[in-house]
Amino acid sequence: MNLSAATLPTLPASIHGPAYDRTAHAPGVVHLGLGAFHRAHQAMVFDQLLSAGDMRWGIHGVGMTRPDLVNQLNAQDGLYAVRVADGQGVKWQVPGALWRTSVATTERDAVVAAIAAPTTRWVTLTVTEKGYTPELAGLLLDGLRLRQQGGLPGITVASCDNLQGNGHKLQALLKAAASPQDEAVVRWMDAHCAFPCSMVDRIVPAATPEIMAAAHEALGVKDDCALSTESFWEWVIEDRFADPADGALLQSAGVRVTADVHSYEEAKLRMLNGSHTAMALMGAVTGRPFIASCIGTPHIRSFVERLMGREVAPHLSRSDWADYRDALVQRFGNPYLKHSVHQIATDSSQKIPQRWPPSVLGQMAEGAPYEHHALAAAVFVRYTLGVDENGQAYALNDPQAQSLTALGAAQRTQAQACVKALLAREDLWGASLPLHAAWTARVLHWHQQILQHGVDAAIQQLLAQEA
Numbered sequence: 001m002n003l004s005a006a007t008l009p010t011l012p013a014s015i016h017g018p019a020y021d022r023t024a025h026a027p028g029v030v031h032l033g034l035g036a037f038h039r040a041h042q043a044m045v046f047d048q049l050l051s052a053g054d055m056r057w058g059i060h061g062v063g064m065t066r067p068d069l070v071n072q073l074n075a076q077d078g079l080y081a082v083r084v085a086d087g088q089g090v091k092w093q094v095p096g097a098l099w100r101t102s103v104a105t106t107e108r109d110a111v112v113a114a115i116a117a118p119t120t121r122w123v124t125l126t127v128t129e130k131g132y133t134p135e136l137a138g139l140l141l142d143g144l145r146l147r148q149q150g151g152l153p154g155i156t157v158a159s160c161d162n163l164q165g166n167g168h169k170l171q172a173l174l175k176a177a178a179s180p181q182d183e184a185v186v187r188w189m190d191a192h193c194a195f196p197c198s199m200v201d202r203i204v205p206a207a208t209p210e211i212m213a214a215a216h217e218a219l220g221v222k223d224d225c226a227l228s229t230e231s232f233w234e235w236v237i238e239d240r241f242a243d244p245a246d247g248a249l250l251q252s253a254g255v256r257v258t259a260d261v262h263s264y265e266e267a268k269l270r271m272l273n274g275s276h277t278a279m280a281l282m283g284a285v286t287g288r289p290f291i292a293s294c295i296g297t298p299h300i301r302s303f304v305e306r307l308m309g310r311e312v313a314p315h316l317s318r319s320d321w322a323d324y325r326d327a328l329v330q331r332f333g334n335p336y337l338k339h340s341v342h343q344i345a346t347d348s349s350q351k352i353p354q355r356w357p358p359s360v361l362g363q364m365a366e367g368a369p370y371e372h373h374a375l376a377a378a379v380f381v382r383y384t385l386g387v388d389e390n391g392q393a394y395a396l397n398d399p400q401a402q403s404l405t406a407l408g409a410a411q412r413t414q415a416q417a418c419v420k421a422l423l424a425r426e427d428l429w430g431a432s433l434p435l436h437a438a439w440t441a442r443v444l445h446w447h448q449q450i451l452q453h454g455v456d457a458a459i460q461q462l463l464a465q466e467a
């Protein structure tokens, strides 16, 4: 027996499940990108609003790429358990906000119709960095066009991906994809829809067999969609909504609604995600499987603390960065999360641009050192070899995998040429970093140390050098 509407009443009393009617109302939110993150983050915020009696926050969840997951969720009536666990304790919860599902690739018309449904008030997106394609823009435009033609109200379209200025990026993508015939819909969109920027934060690793087994034990029924997360969560969203009353509502559920998302976005992308990418690549190359195994290694922990404190923080507008850094180190060490380094290393080519270059450029502008980022970049170069320091091969899971592997392949014999070729890529490093010979020289230095002595020895050397 699996978790479902029918088995919900059999769950142990200690497990908090939805007490509201999940069948009487149409969803008010269409969510694109039905991965683990959304289900353990926004879906739980909307679950709170539904529990408070506001029935407009049910979700029509759209799987962009994984019909298997959508099928499993359907078989469980959109229900799944979330284990919230860290030093403060372990508890299980079954959020009930996911009411309907579709698969974008095979049910495109249903998705367009959902966006254009009179009851829809929001579209939220977690489609990952590489998901911002003309196809995505076309899908949204088709839905919005129907709304405009039908005389329906505008909606809030909220990008929740780890991109700086994500709302602006999404709106610009739609405009770039619009054809001359779309002039009316674009004018309507500008006047009636809102594209707030937002920063979302909660560590939600991809599900594992281990978490499914733990769910079975805790629930007494099977759950093929169970997830594991931490108690920390943050959602900061720009005060810009199609329905201005939504700001106060979200705030009542613990969301921070502000005019200044930027300072939260940049701190999160460069501190949390920047450290994540550095640790993920170090873990992949040294054979440490999880983020917790990396941060639990004293020299990696010191490296990460110094990366954040010395090279990232000086360029942030968020002033409480020291507390933020300390909280992050704690979160990275959460033993319950088992966050795979290879999961985070996935799509590194799409993640590095937001996470590292702004801090390096900030340091350069002040004549300050950027050794930690240079070492991290050198680990990235080493990572493109596709084999760890114990000789274990791994796959590069990245839209640029082919070109990265080709550029990095000869690095053992032609280090200079390979490092230079990888550092010349503007898609990874931006337009200005590749022009700085001093940056290239420092990456080359650390790359040489890594090839000769290994990643761990290189980190220890850096720590000793800049005590």
Ligand code: CS2
Residues within 6 Å of the ligand: 162, 200, 201, 202, 203, 204, 272, 273, 276, 277, 343, 344, 345, 351
């Ligand atoms: C991670 C993020 O996979 C990754 O790239 O850095 O998913 C990270 O766990 C979240 O942004 C935390 O909020």
